[in-house]
Amino acid sequence: MKYDHNKSYGYPILRPVLDDVINESDYVGYSFEPSFNPMVLPKNPKKLCIEVETYLQEPTLKIAVIEKRAKIKLIVACRETFFTKSFDIGVDMDTVELQAEDVHGRVELTLFVIAQEDFQLSSDKFHPDFDDEAFNIIKGNILAQSLTQEIYMQKEFFRNARSIISISANDSLSDGEYVVSLDSDYIEISMNSALNAKINGLLETNANEPIEALNSIFVPAVTHALHELNSREVLEEYKWAQVLKMQLETIKNQQPIRDEVYNQAQTLFKKPLSKIAEISE
Amino acid sequence: MTEIPIISQNMLSSLYTNVEVNKNSYFRNGLEKIIGDSLRKLHNTTIKQNLSVDLRWNAHALAGELDAVNSRILYSSLEGMTPYQARDERILAAITHLYAREYTVQRHKIEENDTDKIKRHFFARGNGSRSIERDNSIGRLWWNGYLISRCKEGEDFDELLSILCTDTDFRAQLIERPSASTIPQAALAILICKKNFQTQEPHNEFFKGRGSEAPFRRWFRKINLYGGAKLFASMEYAELYKLFWDAMIEINDRE
CATH class of the missing domain: 2.60.40.10 (Immunoglobulins)
Structure with a gap:
């Protein structure tokens, strides 16, 4: 029992x-x-x-x-x-x-x-x-x-949504800009070296606050990825696509998720907007 | 020693679909040639090559006693296999087909035209968790060994295996109650209660009945009820042992 x-x-x-x-x-x-x-x-x-x-x-x-x-x-x-x-x-x-x-x-x-x-x-x-x-x-x-x-x-499918995102440096970009590439197993986010160093620093801390800051990059990147996935079936062969689909399926078994990709992306990152609501209270 | 085999998913499906076609091979020349090139090996694992010789069967011995002996032999013959891998039908079926064919036929008394039994004991599908823990001839032995290895603490491995396996009804009651069997200290408390009770009262009737009102079945139901109100996972072995022992004595005294 x-x-x-x-x-x-x-x-x-x-x-x-x-x-x-x-x-x-x-x-x-x-x-x-x-x-x-x-x-x-x-x-x-x-x-x-x-x-x-x-x-x-x-x-x-x-x-x-x-x-x-x-x-x-x-x-x-x-x-x-x-x-x-x-x-x-x-x-x-x-x-x-x-x-x-x-x-x-x-x-x-x-x-x-x-x-x-x-x-x-x-x-x-x-x-x-x-x-x-x-x-x-x-x-x-x-x-x-x-x-x-x-x-x-399941080894082949289980990954945390954040774990299928890679961050790399691209110094042709201005501070605060970033580019998302979906044509490999990882969602590749590139940004200039300075921002890249800051992001990597935040990724290595265990504190709570950086998670919200990092979500400001991860959520729009995954929103873009899910949008592209809906229109380009060929992307399904990549690991990131399989992982995101599995994660969403898992969450759907526990709670309803709206169909819009931006809401799906938010859900994958534990709804950061609802944490903002808590802070404002 | 060699590495533990794994067959491809395509080969697994092909074997399952073609049991009727291949059925003679299960009783005579084996399936090595059919499996052939689809075989791969699991890194960092070993399997004793003479496993098929070591596993024992004897038409006159009690099945539960043989299960205890063979669980020990099998578990110690497979090194490095993880629980994750032990849920993989491609691995269990490979071992069963290549290293335990004769044992499987003998242990489960499979007759030559009984393709249903071949499917049930050489593969691991169609019956949920039970397909692996109860039906597949290798999976059931490995999971017996693993369950004991996880909970044994300072107790004797062989003795605990014997307590678990000798009475197949007792084993089923324990294995199929995850609120106790998945928690090492709870599983150990149950096994040690049985051992100590048998020692104190060697001629008891507590574990003998088979109906739903048999004392040991009522004991398991009581443990199940406790598991609905207490968090076994956060309790120590000694607390659990006392809880279960008191329940056992109470039921026995009412007999």
Whole structure:
């Protein structure tokens, strides 16, 4: 039996909720919707890296994690290879690695917050139905659970959308300009040496902020690639085309995607526009 | 020693389509000539060339006991094969056809006109995950060995394999419950519970029934229920062992 997402445990659980019912959630006004970004880097194809951004914003649980009364755990599970592994995740974001050869086909990613000791859980964010009660939590209790994200591990097809983009230097271009070429296995983006050096620097950091900056290049490049792919069937023989198609298929199994290529490209990069909306709030 | 073989997808399809045409080869001269040039090798792997001689069959031995012995032989004869590769029908079918033909015919009691059984045990398709873990004669042995190698910690590999395989119904119950079998510490806790219970009560009836109300089946259902409420993957082996052991004793005491 799988863990029952809707099960009542007699105490509040932070879960993902739809916007229109967020005031009915166990923690009123809060949801638990982490972002998982799995990738196999071409330079190290034996490793599957999973970037996790927790988006754990509910203060009671966030403090419990910071004070080590609770831990954030990523569970990676693959039925086909009898693989399940639990990874400790930092409070905001983390990257975990596993051997790509340990999994095959459908792989499930779920994020939990688990109590690490017995303690009393109380919060002014609890839904009124909990009557402002404090709850005795014991070690091992589940305090938060995300939806499960499925990814598909097939060597020939699985790549993170970013991993099929290569960045190269072309000094005939002015600062801020770039050119996209689609006639090889990778989407080749060229720019002048100065910008190229800056981009490579951003690619090597693990911080959160550069991801949004890089998306300002990646999203329009992939939008262009998807547009061309729709009109030039011959492009389907390239790796980047196969990978993007597979990624979109995978996402479509979990959520609807609009038909416009610019929306598809946004979705491939975890909808950066919705992050702008969060910042403006 | 040589490298583990892999056949082309075209050859695999051709073999499957032509089982009826080639059926005599499964019982007499083998399929090496048919497979011929389509064979490639997996780098950084090895397979014992005398595997077909090492694998054992005996019409009088219990199938489960032979599975335990052959799982050990097979798993130790294939080095470097990854779980990813062990889901690949092109590899499993190549090994089955080239290194385990006689074993497969004998173990699964395949008669000469039974092309359905040839398809089921020489290939790995048509039945989802079960095609690889239960039907393909090599896949099932390898996955037994792999499951034990992942969970054994300090326990004896051969002994755990024997606990897993000797009772084929017990094996099926464990393998087909991913909430326990995919989590190494949970799988180990189940195996060690069985071992310790057998040691304490060697003449018990707990694992003997076959109906849905057999005590061990109810035990597995109880474990399944626990898995719906607890996160086994974040629990230690000792916690899981206690949880499962207490459930086992409770069910046994009610008998």
